[in-house]
Amino acid sequence: MKNNKLLTILLIVLVLVLLVGIVAFVLVTQFNKPTATLEPPIDEIVEASIDVPEIMTNLADKRVVKVALKIQTSSKDAAEELGKRNFQINNIVIEELSEMTQENLEGKQGKQMFKKAVKTKLNELMQEGEIQELYITSYITN
Incomplete structure (x- = not known):
């Protein structure tokens, strides 16, 4: 019984860490995009x-x-x-x-x-x- 609870908590923590990592990756790539329309000199x-x-x-x-x-x-x-x-x-x-x-x-x-x-x-x-x-x-x- 305790093993199932521990396994469930471990899976939830793993999924949360994975989601936080994905969100962080998306944010970093979006904010580091070069601007497409550069003003001419x-x-x-x-x-x-x-x-x-x-x-x-x-x-x-x-x-x-x-x-x-x-x-x-x-x-x-x-x-x-x-x-x-x-x-x-x-x-x-x-x-x-x-x-x-x-x-x-x-x-x-x-x-x-x-x-x-x-x-x-x-x-x-x-x-x-x-x-x-x-x-x-x-x-x-x-």
């Missing part, structure tokens, strides 16, 4: 980016906004193409801003919504590469 980012000079326009609520942008593309060739499309960039930015009010642009969420809309429309135009990120480098409303 800053020189490559600058080379694949263009500056959009300040654009001043009216918002939907008749207020005025002045905004400057930096647009990061996926390659140097894409940045060259985008540089040739500066009139289209200005048009898209003005159109998007003319549909927004100052209240729409307030806070981080409003600016992210604006950036997402501009990025989506610019990517529809792009033939060489794509827009990866859009940065607001200057922003003033009145």
